[in-house]
Amino acid sequence: DAKTTQPTSMDCAEGRAANLPCNHSTISGNEYVYWYRQIHSQGPQYIIHGLKNNETNEMASLIITEDRKSSTLILPHATLRDTAVYYCIVRVLNAGNMLTFGGGTRLMVKP
């Protein structure tokens, strides 16, 4: 699986959009971009995934650049409960459920 690079930490004001970047410059054509988050002392939680088109669900939006070398996870209206470590993962499908986690971005949402 391709390697990802994320900022170690970010702050965001409550109610504002949180934009979390991820670089995956060595991504292959058949690799998807996945985002998970881990709230303190809990198991990771799936957020969203995509291949090349932008994706949106009830939790977040995923914007993938045209060359697919980077992506941004957007939490449109961050709340204090969104404070967590966010992991960007690149993986192929049809290869099992193994996830390779990097260091992630620690997002702190402040009042």
Next chain:
Amino acid sequence: KAGVTQTPRYLIKTRGQQVTLSCSPISGHRSVSWYQQTPGQGLQFLFEYFSETQRNKGNFPGRFSGRQFSNSRSEMNVSTLELGDSALYLCASSFSTSGYNEQFFGPGTRLTVL
């Protein structure tokens, strides 16, 4: 629908002992994966089971083993415990092993080795 459950939630063992952790997946899910999380190494994949067969294995020594039962419940065993095995052990369940289905993680078992 009940989520992924892991037992016990907390465990304290001493070096040299062995330990067995249990994971009950979401009803209908047949894939169970295990992860180890430590402050130094982060989240690392241990192994994945599907239909009682190990499908993938991470880079861990043979002291780490697992199995899955016909009802999809899974156990992992760590023998000859070392101090470095102190970690949060997480399991995740999914409907299939294709990777197309979302994985759901349990709350984890926190193991402390003294």
